[in-house]
Amino acid sequence: MDDYMFGEKPKWKDDYWRKVAHAGYAEVSYEDVWSLDTRLARIISVHLRAFLKAQKGPNGGCPGKLAEGCSAGEGHKKWLAIIRKMLYAFEEYQWCIGGNDFDMLPLEKQEKIKEGMQLFIDYYRDLWI
Known part of the structure; x- marks a missing residue:
């Protein structure tokens, strides 16, 4: 079976979502929400x-x-x-x-x-x- 089906993401997808999540929103940076x-x-x-x-x-x-x-x-x-x-x-x-x-x-x-x-x-x- 494909590892992706068990919750593991391909590295490129994980890297992409990490970048999106850390991008912040409007003038609020990721660090601002810690x-x-x-x-x-x-x-x-x-x-x-x-x-x-x-x-x-x-x-x-x-x-x-x-x-x-x-x-x-x-x-x-x-x-x-x-x-x-x-x-x-x-x-x-x-x-x-x-x-x-x-x-x-x-x-x-x-x-x-x-x-x-x-x-x-x-x-x-x-x-x-």
Whole structure:
């Protein structure tokens, strides 16, 4: 029987698929997707830091749902606290080298990271100025 039928590819096909897989996509290189979770955590944390700085400036605000039933100042304080929790999550997660590193963190830290990431999901559409 042909070896190809048992999952072994001819060398030329393996070389071709390796080249295709390593070519990346658009402006994203193959290396850019290694440890994508921590790479994205770094990108998100830097942008959240800039967002937090902008929110503290004269054009800062807060999502309407946070301002309901309280003053604009109180809503803004809640919003800044939420952004800080998101920021903490991504700044801490970026130092994990893999899923196992995260699992070895103290449970309290894992919970704070999960909370911040969930807030990121919950308030994703509110991340604008």
